[in-house]
Structures are given as structure tokens and as C-alpha cells.
Amino acid sequence: MTSSPTGRLRKSLAALGALLLQALTQVHAGDPAPAPLPTVAPQAAGFSAQRLEVLHRRIASEVAAGRYSGCIVLIARDGKIVDWRAHGWQNIDSRAPLKKDSIVRIFSMSKIVTSVAVLTLLEDGRLKLDDPVEKYLPALKDRQVVVGGAADAPRLEPARRPVTIRDLLTHTSGYYYDEPWSADALPAALMQRARLWKAANLDDFIARLATVPLHEQPGTRYRYGVSTDILGAIVEKASGQRLDAYLRERIFGPLGMVDTGFWVPKEKLARLATVYERDDQGRLVPSGWANANEAGPGHGILSGGGGLYSTAADYLRFAQMLLDGGQLNGVRILGRKTVALMTADHLKHLADPHPFGAPGQGFGLGVRVLNDPGDGFTLGSPGAFGWEGAATTFVQVDPRERTVALLLLQHLPYNQDDVIARFINSYYAALDDAPR
Numbered sequence: 001m002t003s004s005p006t007g008r009l010r011k012s013l014a015a016l017g018a019l020l021l022q023a024l025t026q027v028h029a030g031d032p033a034p035a036p037l038p039t040v041a042p043q044a045a046g047f048s049a050q051r052l053e054v055l056h057r058r059i060a061s062e063v064a065a066g067r068y069s070g071c072i073v074l075i076a077r078d079g080k081i082v083d084w085r086a087h088g089w090q091n092i093d094s095r096a097p098l099k100k101d102s103i104v105r106i107f108s109m110s111k112i113v114t115s116v117a118v119l120t121l122l123e124d125g126r127l128k129l130d131d132p133v134e135k136y137l138p139a140l141k142d143r144q145v146v147v148g149g150a151a152d153a154p155r156l157e158p159a160r161r162p163v164t165i166r167d168l169l170t171h172t173s174g175y176y177y178d179e180p181w182s183a184d185a186l187p188a189a190l191m192q193r194a195r196l197w198k199a200a201n202l203d204d205f206i207a208r209l210a211t212v213p214l215h216e217q218p219g220t221r222y223r224y225g226v227s228t229d230i231l232g233a234i235v236e237k238a239s240g241q242r243l244d245a246y247l248r249e250r251i252f253g254p255l256g257m258v259d260t261g262f263w264v265p266k267e268k269l270a271r272l273a274t275v276y277e278r279d280d281q282g283r284l285v286p287s288g289w290a291n292a293n294e295a296g297p298g299h300g301i302l303s304g305g306g307g308l309y310s311t312a313a314d315y316l317r318f319a320q321m322l323l324d325g326g327q328l329n330g331v332r333i334l335g336r337k338t339v340a341l342m343t344a345d346h347l348k349h350l351a352d353p354h355p356f357g358a359p360g361q362g363f364g365l366g367v368r369v370l371n372d373p374g375d376g377f378t379l380g381s382p383g384a385f386g387w388e389g390a391a392t393t394f395v396q397v398d399p400r401e402r403t404v405a406l407l408l409l410q411h412l413p414y415n416q417d418d419v420i421a422r423f424i425n426s427y428y429a430a431l432d433d434a435p436r
Helices: 005-026 049-064 107-123 165-169 184-196 202-209 227-239 244-254 266-271 312-323 338-344 418-427
Strands: 070-077 082-091 143-149 153-158 276-278 284-286 361-363 367-372 385-389 393-398 403-408
Touching: 049 082, 049 418, 107 165, 107 227, 107 244, 107 312, 107 385, 107 393, 143 184, 143 393, 165 227, 165 284, 184 361, 202 227, 227 244, 276 385, 312 393, 312 403, 367 403, 393 418
Parallel strands: none
Antiparallel strands: 070 082, 070 403, 143 153, 276 284, 361 367, 367 385, 385 393, 393 403
């Protein structure tokens, strides 16, 4: 029987869609990006190649549908790359493809890096977890806590104890962000008045922060905020170096993280991915603030909490170092006992011990820790740790499965349509070997 015109059209569209998905999935097969670790076939590493293909077909279909501009996936196990692919576009208007070595804004994934820098100073004996912050930043002495009132006349009470470095590492300092969603309206308004992000440098940032009261008493509640930016300032005071210089000397240089920093140099701008968001019609458009160059060699805040740019290759080497107990290929950044302390849950004593109220999760020194997958919402292992970034970037290190998983989009708002949970479930579902 001869098919109808409508039927033939459907088949043609289906064939075209299949070709597009294949092109989007394989367009970067010849990407010359050097591998940051050895590579291995998925089957040899205990992964199902077929199930990984399901993951990539879904990602490619969402990029083709215009929900995201592009995505980089990198999965490693036992120190070898199992899967590394890029989908979609680095810049939609210029039709520049996203590549495996494209540079992305990692925003709050910077926090893990800054936390590691603090822990190197701990090992050097230059600071202790129970040190008061004011020891390094005197402007933050004699903190006040807002307990009510209005923005022009807040009611304050003295902090019962100083904020400590441990408080900053665990986000229990009482400091917060200035966005209304991250705090009650009154503290957010007080933070906004300080105009922290207009500061010329970290010293100016701390001077402005000194005018802002805490949200609650130190050590009493997990409150996501500027704590890691304060840690960046402490790194400068304890080390005697600018934050960028210290990170290069102690972390980036030793690990071979050649594309990670607080700004992208001119010769690498062609590799910088654009951050997108959806407009009212659902079309992808560049995000204004997220694409702004906020720091340079001689200006702007070196934001230890959210200022770094990086690549999948660089961040894999950093994450693999943590998975390997603080060293990579014989280069040691942290002692293994320090990594164990970093990835232990430090919130168990709190009335609400779960970051963002997420059951099954705790928080260590700069990283989220999965305590009980049975109380969570995704697949996982006890002891897995990591964090995310505002532009929908994600890293998870799983010591039990010996894996590092990276998902790098450049998309706002963070985790729109819960793309991270779907990625987590997909890559864990691809594990195909018997447990050791």
C-alpha cells in the first residue's frame, strides 16, 4: 500500500530528527581537546555503553528542542575517562559549537576550590578551624545579629561568640546572600545596602560586609551565602598572597589546571561559552549579568565563592585529586586525613542538619555530603560529595563507586527542569558491574 503524504512527511521528519540528534551527539568526536586523564572503554570500566547512549540522546534532544544551549558531560572511574562529550552550542548566534575544552563559568563550584585552599593553610599550620575570623579580618570583630525591626531601624543583639573559620566552611556563620530568595526580606535589604559586589577588591568587600549584621547566631543554622568569599579574604591574609596567586601556586599549577582562573585572558576568549536563559516565549537569550566580566588582572573582586572560570578537563583533575585522597599522579595537594575531614558531615549537631532542608544530605568543609540515599531524591552512594554552580554546573565524587561525574551547562536559572537530578540518575543507572 502506498503511504499517504502525511505519513511520508512524518517519516521524513522523524528521519531528520534522528539525523539531528546523531549530529548533535557526535559533532565533537574530532574535538582535539587533550584528555586530562587516561581514557577507557565504558565496558572496561563497568559502565553500560548503551545506557550512556540513552543519557546522551536525551541531552541532545533537549538541546535540539532549544531548552538548553549546550552541555558537556565527563564521567571518570578509577582515574580513567569513561565518557566525555559536548553537545550543542558555545554561542548560538555565531553557531560556534560547544567543545570539550570550552571554558565555562563554574560559579559556586569555586567554593570547593577555595575550601581546599583554606585546608592547605590548615595543614601548613597557618590557621585552625576554631580560629575567630576577626584574627585575620579585624573589621569583622564584635558582630551583631538582626532580630527584627525595619531596614532603616533594625533591632540587633550581640553575637554570643565570634564567627570561626569552621563556621565559614560549613555555611553556619550567620552570613547570607543579598538576594531575597536566600534570606528573609529584612536581612536581604541590609545586605543590598552594602553593595558588596561593587567593591574594588577583597579588602573593600570586607569593609562593606562589616556594616551588615548576621542573620542568626554563629554556628546555629546552615545559611548559604558569602562565607566562602570571606574565606578567600582569609586566604590572602594568612598566606600573604593575592587569592589568585595562591590558587595558582598551590592548586592550579601543581594539578595542571591551565584554564582555570578568575578571568579569561584575551587569547582564550574564543573558547568562552555564553550563559543563556529562556525569555517569556521560551527562547534562549544571553543572560546579562552572568556574562559580565567581573574581575581582571587589576580590578574587581576575586570571588572565592563564585568567581572562577574553568573547563571540564581542569575540574576533573581537581575532583580526581580529592577522590584519590588529596593527590593526583604523585602530586599531593592535601593529606588524605584532611580530605576525610573535609568530606565528613559537620552539621549533625544542628536542629536542622540538612543543607537547604534536603533529607539524606549533610555538609562538610565546603562540600555537600550524601549520608543516606534512602532519604534522598536521586540515585547515589553514602559518602558521595560535591557541589553545583549557578549556571547549572555540577560535580559529584563517589568514593564507593570510584567515580567523578561532571555536568557543565551554561544556563539560568540554576537547574531549570531539574536537569541535574536526571543526569545523576542516568549516569548511576549506567553502572553495569558487580560491586567490589
